[in-house]
Structures are given as C-alpha cells and as structure tokens.
Amino acid sequence: xxxxxxxxxxxxxxxxxxxxxxxxxxxxxxxxxxxxxxxxxxxxxxxxxxxxxxxxxxxxxxxxxxxxxxxxxxxxxxxxxxxxxxxxxxxxxxxxxxxxxxxxxxxxxxxxxxxxxxxxxxxxxxxxxxxxxxxxxxxxxxxxxxxxxxxxxxxxxxxxxxxxxxxxx
Amino acid sequence: xxxxxxxxxxxxxxxxxxxxxxxxxxxxxxxxxxxxxxxxxxxxxxxxxxxxxxxxxxxxxxxxxxxxxxxxxxxxxxxxxxxxxxxxxxxxxxxxxxxxxxxxxxxxxxxxxxxxxxxxxxxxxxxxxxxxxxxxxxxxxxxxxxxxxxxxxxxxxxxxxxxxxxxxxxxxxxxxxxxxxxxxxxxxxxxxxxxxxxxxxxxxxxxxxxxxxxxxxxxxxxxxxxxxxxxxxxxxxxxxxxxxxxxxxxxxxxxxxx
Numbered sequence: 001x002x003x004x005x006x007x008x009x010x011x012x013x014x015x016x017x018x019x020x021x022x023x024x025x026x027x028x029x030x031x032x033x034x035x036x037x038x039x040x041x042x043x044x045x046x047x048x049x050x051x052x053x054x055x056x057x058x059x060x061x062x063x064x065x066x067x068x069x070x071x072x073x074x075x076x077x078x079x080x081x082x083x084x085x086x087x088x089x090x091x092x093x094x095x096x097x098x099x100x101x102x103x104x105x106x107x108x109x110x111x112x113x114x115x116x117x118x119x120x121x122x123x124x125x126x127x128x129x130x131x132x133x134x135x136x137x138x139x140x141x142x143x144x145x146x147x148x149x150x151x152x153x154x155x156x157x158x159x160x161x162x163x164x165x166x167x168x169x
Numbered sequence: 170x171x172x173x174x175x176x177x178x179x180x181x182x183x184x185x186x187x188x189x190x191x192x193x194x195x196x197x198x199x200x201x202x203x204x205x206x207x208x209x210x211x212x213x214x215x216x217x218x219x220x221x222x223x224x225x226x227x228x229x230x231x232x233x234x235x236x237x238x239x240x241x242x243x244x245x246x247x248x249x250x251x252x253x254x255x256x257x258x259x260x261x262x263x264x265x266x267x268x269x270x271x272x273x274x275x276x277x278x279x280x281x282x283x284x285x286x287x288x289x290x291x292x293x294x295x296x297x298x299x300x301x302x303x304x305x306x307x308x309x310x311x312x313x314x315x316x317x318x319x320x321x322x323x324x325x326x327x328x329x330x331x332x333x334x335x336x337x338x339x340x341x342x343x344x345x346x347x348x349x350x351x352x353x354x355x356x357x358x359x360x361x362x363x364x365x366x367x368x369x370x371x372x373x374x375x376x377x378x379x380x381x382x383x384x385x386x387x388x389x390x391x392x393x394x395x396x397x398x399x400x401x402x403x404x405x406x407x408x409x410x411x412x413x414x415x416x417x418x419x420x421x422x423x424x425x426x427x
Contacts, residue, residue, distance in 0.1 A: 006213070006214065006217050007213060009217055009221050010213045010216050010217045010220070010221065013216065013217075013220045013221045013224065013322075013325065014216075014325060016224070016325070016329060017324070017325025017326070017328050017329055018325075019332075020325075020328040020329040020331065020332035020333075021328045021332075021367070021371070023332045023335075024260075024264060024328060024331055024332055024335070024361075024367050025363050025367055027335075027354065027357075027358075028256075028260040028264065028332075028335050028357050028358065028361050028367075029260075029264075029358065029361045029362065029363040029366065029367050055362075108359065
C-alpha cells in the first residue's frame with residue numbers, strides 16, 4: 001500500500017515536468033503560432049530584404065495571413081527570392097504587391113501584402129514582382145545628409161547661413 | 170625533481186585508469202539496464218527520491234532567478250528604451266542556459282551528493298560486497314536504477330526551473346515594474362523557437378543528467394570505504410560534476426547555437 005502512494009507522487013512529478021514543457025512551448029515559445037492550415041507558396045522578388053528572417057509574419061491590414069518560409073539569393077537577377085507560405089483560406093488578387101515593413105522603430109521586420117485589383121487570384125508557385133524593398137537606415141541617412149548638403153550649398157550662395165535660412169521661409 | 174616528475178606521471182596514469190574504468194563501468198551499466206525494464210518499480214522509487222525531493226529547491230531557485238532576471242533585465246533594457254523585450258530576454262536566457270545549467274548545478278548539490286554518500290556508505294558497510302555474494306550484481310540492482318532515475322529527473326527539473334523562472338520574470342517585470350503585459354508575452358513568443366531554444370535546452374539537460382548522475386554514482390562506487398573516503402568522494406562529486414556541467418555547456422552551446 002505504501003508503494004502505491006509513492007507512485008502517485010512520482011506521477012505528479014512527471015506530470016509537472018510535462019506541464020512545464022507545455023507552458024514553455026505554448027506560452028513562451030512560438031508553438032501556438034504554428035498553424036496546420038493548408039498553405040500555398042508564392043515567391044516575391046526583392047532588391048533588398050534588410051533584416052527579414054525566415055518565420056517572419058506576412059500581414060495584410062495588420063492581420064497575419066502567412067509566414068516567410070525561406071529566403072534565397074538569385075545570382076541571375078541579383079535579387080532576393082523570398083518564399084512565402086500563405087494561408088489557403090485567404091486569397092489575394094494576382095497583382096497584389098509586397099512591402100517589407102518594420103513593426104515599431106527598431107522592431108522586427110515583416111512583409112505587408114497589399115491587394116491589387118485583378119480578378120484572378122494568386123495560386124501556388126506564383127511570382128510577385130511588384131515589391132518594395134526594406135528601408136535601409138543608412139540610405140535614409142545619406143539621402144537626408146545629401147539633401148541637407150544641397151540645402152546649405154544653396155544657402156551659401158545667398159549669403160550667411162543663419163540669415164538666409166530664416167529669410168528663405 | 171625526479172620524484173616530482175614521477176608523481177606527476179603516476180597521477181596522470183591514475184587519472185587515465187580512472188577514466189578508462191569509468192567508461193567500462195558506464196558501458197556495463199548500460200548493458201545491464203535492459204533487465205530494469207522488467208522491474209520499473211526500482212526506477213520509480215529512485216525518481217521519487219531524486220526528483221520529488223529536489224522539486225522544492227529547484228522551483229524556489231527558479232522563481233528567484235526569474236525575479237533577478239526580471240529586475241536586472243529591466244534595468245539594462247530600460248537604458249535602450251526596449252523594456253518590452255524583457256519577456257524575450259527572460260525566456261531565452263532561461264530556456265537556453267540558466268534552466269539546464271543552474272538546475273544541473275543544484276542537482277549535483279542536492280541529489281548527486283546524496284547518491285554518492287548513499288553508495289559510499291553502502292560500500293563502507295560492505296552491502297555491495299554482500300550483494301555480490303548473493304549473486305546480485307550491484308551495478309544492476311543499485312547503480313543502474315539510480316542512474317536512469319537521475320537521467321529522467323534532470324530534464325523534468327530543468328523544464329520546471331525554466332517555467333517557474335519565466336513566471337518569476339513575469340511577476341517582477343509585469344506585476345511589479347509595470348512592463349506591458351501583451352508586449353512581454355508576444356515578444357517572448359515571437360523570439361523563442363520551440364525546436365531551437367526549448368528543445369535544445371531539454372537536450373542539454375538530458376546530457377547534464379547523464380553526466381552529473383554518473384559522476385555521482387561513480388564517485389560513490391569508487392570511494393574509499395571509510396568515513397573520510399566518503400566525505401572526500403562527496404566533495405569530489407560536487408567539484409567534478411560542476412566543472413563537467415560548465416565545460417559541457419560551452420561545448421553544447423557552441424554546437425547548437427552557432
């Protein structure tokens with residue numbers, strides 16, 4: 001009889017361990033975001049994917065409709081082929097376009113899909129070429145610096161920096 | 170001078186002999202383990218002794234490690250204005266490193282020492298010799314059930330440690346400091362991969378379970394059958410097991426997360 005009660009405690013111990021693993025997988029891990037819905041694959045061609053990673057979400061109107069399955073480099077076109085798994089329950093027109101967006105200022109990158117107006121829908125294996133690359137911070141900064149430099153160059157012709165910038169407005 | 174070189178060579182040879190003996194014992198014990206399938210009760214008894222009794226210290230340590238991670242993580246992340254990533258930091262550091270490693274260190278201190286002392290005293294009391302006299306192989310009857318119980322208990326304890334630690338980080342981060350709850354969990358779920366982080370953590374703890382339990386059992390089995398010998402063996406268990414765990418952790422991390 002004494003052995004029986006001991007077994008209960010061992011059983012509870014093992015159960016507790018299983019519960020802890022389940023908690024880690026479901027609540028802390030990304031198990032709950034695995035969907036077992038059927039998907040279809042489309043490929044997007046991007047000039048620059050920035051920091052996009054596999055498993056990044058694909059969102060339309062902010063709702064997750066699929067995930068990035070794989071990212072490959074195409075050495076013929078020198079573009080990145082991003083393979084997307086889209087949920088089969090969501091259909092998008094054939095001329096939909098893809099954009100690489102960032103959630104928040106420094107957040108992770110995801111793909112936004114904005115629907116087009118075509119009557120035909122995207123099917124498995126389709127390619128999307130109307131894409132918008134990721135915003136690269138260095139490019140933005142250099143553009144900003146160039147425009148600043150151009151501004152101040154123009155101002156110098158007019159006269160002193162301070163006077164012309166206030167006078168120009 | 171010659172003596173010093175001689176004793177160095179001697180200790181190296183003894184070390185090698187011990188290593189070879191330990192390997193031979195390990196293989197024999199694995200071979201004898203199949204007989205245990207017919208008597209699983211031997212293993213459950215030991216799981217109760219090794220696992221259940223370690224539960225409280227593991228859970229409480231996990232809770233406090235989670236608390237500290239919450240506080241320290243918040244303090245550092247706050248400097249970069251990204252305290253939303255606190256959940257990710259807590260969960261990743263627990264599932265990848267702290268869960269398996271700290272559990273293994275505590276396990277060596279809590280269960281490993283008691284295993285070494287128990288077997289050392291069995292040997293000092295000539296119980297192991299008595300078993301052999303009765304044609305019962307102590308490797309099969311005493312060592313193997315304890316070994317498998319340790320191997321089974323260790324990943325369970327590590328999983329509990331990590332889970333309790335995440336809850337501890339949640340209590341401090343969200344409840345006390347006031348990090349946004351949704352961001353805490355969603356950043357965690359976005360960043361923690363089940364296979365890459367959680368399962369690799371479990372794999373680590375299984376390896377640590379093998380190492381710590383076997384070191385404890387071997388030290389007990391090989392101890393000098395005197396009170397002093399048993400106390401030395403117990404100390405050696407903690408020292409060797411801790412160093413092995415930390416060294417293995419580096420190796421496994423380099424293999425898994427490169």
